[in-house]
Amino acid sequence: MNKPIGIFDSGIGGLTVVKELKKQLPNEQLIYFGDTARIPYGTKSKELIRQFAIEDAQFLMQFDIKLLIVACNTASSLAIDTLREHFPLPIVGVVKPGARAAAQKSKNKRIGVIGTPSTINSGAYAVEIRKQIKTEHIYSQACPLLVPLVEEGWLDGEITRLTLEKYLTNLINKNVDTLILGCTHYPLLKDSIEQVTQGKMTLVDSGLETAKTVKEIMLKENFANRDRKKDNDLYFVSDNPQKFQKIGSMFLGEKLSDVRRIDFEKFLMENSETLKNAPI
Amino acid sequence: MNKPIGIFDSGIGGLTVVKELKKQLPNEQLIYFGDTARIPYGTKSKELIRQFAIEDAQFLMQFDIKLLIVACNTASSLAIDTLREHFPLPIVGVVKPGARAAAQKSKNKRIGVIGTPSTINSGAYAVEIRKQIKTEHIYSQACPLLVPLVEEGWLDGEITRLTLEKYLTNLINKNVDTLILGCTHYPLLKDSIEQVTQGKMTLVDSGLETAKTVKEIMLKENFANRDRKKDNDLYFVSDNPQKFQKIGSMFLGEKLSDVRRIDFEKFLMENSETLKNAPI
Numbered sequence: 355m356n357k358p359i360g361i362f363d364s365g366i367g368g369l370t371v372v373k374e375l376k377k378q379l380p381n382e383q384l385i386y387f388g389d390t391a392r393i394p395y396g397t398k399s400k401e402l403i404r405q406f407a408i409e410d411a412q413f414l415m416q417f418d419i420k421l422l423i424v425a426c427n428t429a430s431s432l433a434i435d436t437l438r439e440h441f442p443l444p445i446v447g448v449v450k451p452g453a454r455a456a457a458q459k460s461k462n463k464r465i466g467v468i469g470t471p472s473t474i475n476s477g478a479y480a481v482e483i484r485k486q487i488k489t490e491h492i493y494s495q496a497c498p499l500l501v502p503l504v505e506e507g508w509l510d511g512e513i514t515r516l517t518l519e520k521y522l523t524n525l526i527n528k529n530v531d532t533l534i535l536g537c538t539h540y541p542l543l544k545d546s547i548e549q550v551t552q553g554k555m556t557l558v559d560s561g562l563e564t565a566k567t568v569k570e571i572m573l574k575e576n577f578a579n580r581d582r583k584k585d586n587d588l589y590f591v592s593d594n595p596q597k598f599q600k601i602g603s604m605f606l607g608e609k610l611s612d613v614r615r616i617d618f619e620k621f622l623m624e625n626s627e628t629l630k631n632a633p634i
Numbered sequence: 635m636n637k638p639i640g641i642f643d644s645g646i647g648g649l650t651v652v653k654e655l656k657k658q659l660p661n662e663q664l665i666y667f668g669d670t671a672r673i674p675y676g677t678k679s680k681e682l683i684r685q686f687a688i689e690d691a692q693f694l695m696q697f698d699i700k701l702l703i704v705a706c707n708t709a710s711s712l713a714i715d716t717l718r719e720h721f722p723l724p725i726v727g728v729v730k731p732g733a734r735a736a737a738q739k740s741k742n743k744r745i746g747v748i749g750t751p752s753t754i755n756s757g758a759y760a761v762e763i764r765k766q767i768k769t770e771h772i773y774s775q776a777c778p779l780l781v782p783l784v785e786e787g788w789l790d791g792e793i794t795r796l797t798l799e800k801y802l803t804n805l806i807n808k809n810v811d812t813l814i815l816g817c818t819h820y821p822l823l824k825d826s827i828e829q830v831t832q833g834k835m836t837l838v839d840s841g842l843e844t845a846k847t848v849k850e851i852m853l854k855e856n857f858a859n860r861d862r863k864k865d866n867d868l869y870f871v872s873d874n875p876q877k878f879q880k881i882g883s884m885f886l887g888e889k890l891s892d893v894r895r896i897d898f899e900k901f902l903m904e905n906s907e908t909l910k911n912a913p914i
Contacts, residue, residue, distance in 0.1 A: 390678070405899070593679050597677070
């Protein structure tokens with residue numbers, strides 16, 4: 355099916371999912387929207403996150419996408435059902451693939467989850483893990499400072515190590531053997547996390563697992579693009595693209611050149627009738 | 635003049651200004667708007683910050699305010715002229731009062747400024763300091779991690795100290811004797827900053843200086859409310875008020891009970907005609 359795949363995130367973190375998708379599905383055209391005008395989502399309320407998610411998805415719908423990826427853990431945790439009620443197309447979030455992989459990988463059935471405050475408060479990872487295996491030992495930790503640390507580029511060093519120690523001590527004490535990186539910024543801290551956990555935890559990168567799930571769906575549903583892709587991937591953001599371009603290459607592992615700013619408020623006003631009926 | 639004073643900030647930090655205003659002008663009714671749905675401003679673009687500032691001010695205009703305080707350093711640095719073009723009432727930002735106080739207090743005319751990336755990149759503090767005194771020695775440092783540290787409640791301890799050391803080393807080496815806390819979150823880090831700078835710098839709290847400036851204007855222009863105030867202060871936010879109430883008391887030094895959430899997107903849609911003509 356020669357239609358693009360749509361992906362949204364609160365900002366830049368979703369590019370870790372894009373990186374994997376490009377590897378696993380090189381024939382697919384990707385259209386990415388990063389809501390950099392309203393980033394971060396992870397410290398905001400459930401109601402607001404649902405509203406933002408519907409608006410972000412609505413933006414991508416105009417490109418006639420065949421599948422929607424919610425690359426933001428916070429939006430996946432809190433808004434995936436709302437999105438499915440509202441939009442009649444396959445929607446893949448990052449929570450379920452991450453939870454499934456962790457359930458498979460854990461040997462002692464003691465699983466840790468780290469994420470933004472909203473993701474952790476939602477309890478969504480625990481719900482999905484318990485759909486896979488029976489366990490009383492899921493330990494969660496909100497880590498609000500990790501996103502700013504990554505965006506500052508402090509991926510290692512003493513401050514990052516001490517911050518991780520503070521956040522991870524309880525999970526280490528609970529003898530967790532598998533740790534879900536429940537925020538798309540966190541894979542950039544992999545080395546530091548492994549240092550602090552002394553390599554004793556299997557780290558689950560939800561972005562990577564999501565790309566695998568998308569590939570499975572593509573093949574199963576006969577959704578994949580069989581021809582080599584003709585159109586370039588498109589990147590849209592709701593604020594000035596400069597910072598996105600600069601930090602984005604760190605996430606994507608390659609240069610990001612063509613990023614376009616859209617006037618998102620104008621888009622919202624033009625689509626206010628459609629959006630008004632959304633089931634938030 | 636029995637009208638209220640309007641104050642806006644990107645979120646919660648402006649409450650440090652409110653705290654001072656309540657001390658210095660106890661007869662005035664204050665109406666506060668914290669744009670918690672779109673916080674932070676300090677990492678976003680100039681164009682977006684100007685647009686947000688106009689929208690925030692427009693919201694406060696409906697209360698027939700007599701004076702507008704831009705309690706956000708980022709918006710003061712980048713949007714104060716735009717606001718003055720658009721709204722015909724006295725507008726006070728936090729930058730000028732902070733710069734003026736620093737210029738008066740510095741003995742060696744070596745002044746440091748710390749703030750969000752957008753505030754620092756704007757160069758607004760340096761411009762205002764140079765209107766007061768002649769100096770080649772203004773040193774600025776963007777500190778993107780300090781706001782998340784304050785919001786996490788880590789006001790002291792090793793991580794905060796090491797982060798401050800990293801940000802302040804250059805200013806210490808430059809022999810700065812006066813340091814402007816160019817973000818309304820930073821006064822909460824005062825003790826830790828004094829520890830790191832070993833008490834060698836006079837700290838200028840822009841919020842406190844702004845309250846003094848507002849008091850001066852009130853008296854000079856005969857704007858002050860002579861009666862004891864009858865109406866309670868009002869607090870509005872654009873996201874769920876829970877977090878604002880919780881952290882807000884830390885800033886205000888007293889309990890914040892009545893905080894109301896407004897549907898800001900709805901407000902923007904209803905006022906799109908007025909806002910369309912704003913000179914951004």
